[in-house]
Amino acid sequence: MGYEVRLDIFEGPLDLLLHLIHKNEVDIFDIPIATITDQYLAYLDIMKALNIDVAGDFLVLASTLIHIKSKMLLPDSKEEQEGEIFNEITRPLLEYIRLRDAAQDLSDRELLDRDVFARHVPPYLQGQLRDEEPQLDVNLFQLIDAFKRIMEQRLPGVQLSFQLEKWSVKEKTEIIIAHLKEKGSIFFYELFTEDRSVSEFIVSFLALLELVHMGLVKVFQPTLESDIRLTASFGGNEENGNVGSNGQTAQIDH
């Protein structure tokens, strides 16, 4: 006798959805949304009950399912509903199956160091004369790792930049405003991508706080996982022309 509940752990929401579709022996082109939604949610409940972290990805699909299920109660045209099910559920599933199969095909090939083996550099050949414009055997990740190592060795704040420019909050606010004028909205971290030192980073941040405080910039986060977004709320693009640093920035000064 096994346990009554055998809990598969699924890689992601699409995996779980496929499992439910197979389990119910239904056609992927004719998914009984109400049933599948209930089972999907029940599964998430079990995961929660077992203290398994339900990743946000699962919840996104859950809300899509609930949304579709609830719409089916409305007197929308049947065609419209079917269209939505197809676009939101069936199509991503088909695409997923297709790529999952492709992954399987890849894995069925004669893989190096699993099924077949190449010669290793014979050491008796190595070291017999070298250089003369040798190529380099490094990859990007080794480089990144090296940089991370260096940065981790250093205490935050001790990082010195040879750039001698000192940034003022005023200059940074102007830069932020210019960015926003150009693009309308930017991501929070974009503010700092050009900062070369901790102090510059801090000045950028202070400038942002200042702008928010004065109501010139709105800050919001579209979803929990996404980065914070900044939008301009300073009257915008009509007066674009030469507002460069006089108009708003004059206010900022104080």
Next chain:
Amino acid sequence: MDKPLKLIIEALLFAADKPLSAREIHGWLSEETQANIRQALKELEAGYDAMGRSFVLKEVAEGYQFRTRSGYSPYVLRMLKTSPTRLSRPALETLAIIAYKQPILRQEIERLRGVDVGGILKTLLEKGLIRIMGRKNLPGRPLIYGTAKRFLEVFDLKDLESLPKLKEIKDFGFDEHETGPAPSPSSENRK
């Protein structure tokens, strides 16, 4: 050149630790034409295939490399005492997406797989299977991913074109770029 070209090339392939292309070989044997080198490679490939030894010359990653035949892997693995190259299923799926959809953004991979792939991208980058191709002109300038040459080597592919074709998603007016042989009616059972 006092040795037959075919055998010189064989010696190079034998002593190399990566696949060699006709172009690279030409770099070391500039007195020969690339056409001759290419011809010699083809002959070597066919010759080894016919010889029935435990290794063959294979065309892979836009070059040629001697490799053991797959039947011998249990013994070689015993000797090397390594576990065979293994990619987890999520890693393999992510890699497949990148291989077929490149150039591709992380965001797009995540949409297709339905889950976060940050850690997996790191693994694939570390294994040298994928590479960063550049940045997309979008907010945040996201990185663009594609497969690296090592991907071809590991997965026994001559080049990206020899990736097996994606299976069709039948019917339903899918606006996919792969349009293949006659779409059959709906609710297709895949394999």
Next chain:
Amino acid sequence: MDKPLKLIIEALLFAADKPLSAREIHGWLSEETQANIRQALKELEAGYDAMGRSFVLKEVAEGYQFRTRSGYSPYVLRMLKTSPTRLSRPALETLAIIAYKQPILRQEIERLRGVDVGGILKTLLEKGLIRIMGRKNLPGRPLIYGTAKRFLEVFDLKDLESLPKLKEIKDFGFDEHETGPAPSPSSENRK
């Protein structure tokens, strides 16, 4: 054992990175006697010698090893001379600092690494990975360093902008569920 002993041994010799003795081989093929293995090695040796290929199976001090015939060594050496070399860790770290912090002064690199980098800078300059961008208007007019075009080639980057930013690097590391060769923790309960 479903393959001829001789070919199994051949595959092992082919994939090994050092000479193999009959005793070692016996360790992996314990179902065979050492005498048989020794016999197979002798036959392989004679067979390759007679075949007149560019390489032979040679008995050296520690066992048997495939080696190219000496007549081919000029060609092999030509190839090896241009074979990839690795960068030492200090060199890689220095290069990483220059890549991410350029334009940068030697003094600043040394502050970050905590050691003298004169020799390393020279190596990196020689390898064409970094270049001198100019002189800083400071006492002593110190040199300013940056990466060279070859840096992009070696790391397969389209441009400097394609170097992942620190934030992106952190993103990669964030999701740790994909570290080892084993399937990721979240998936290991499957099957």
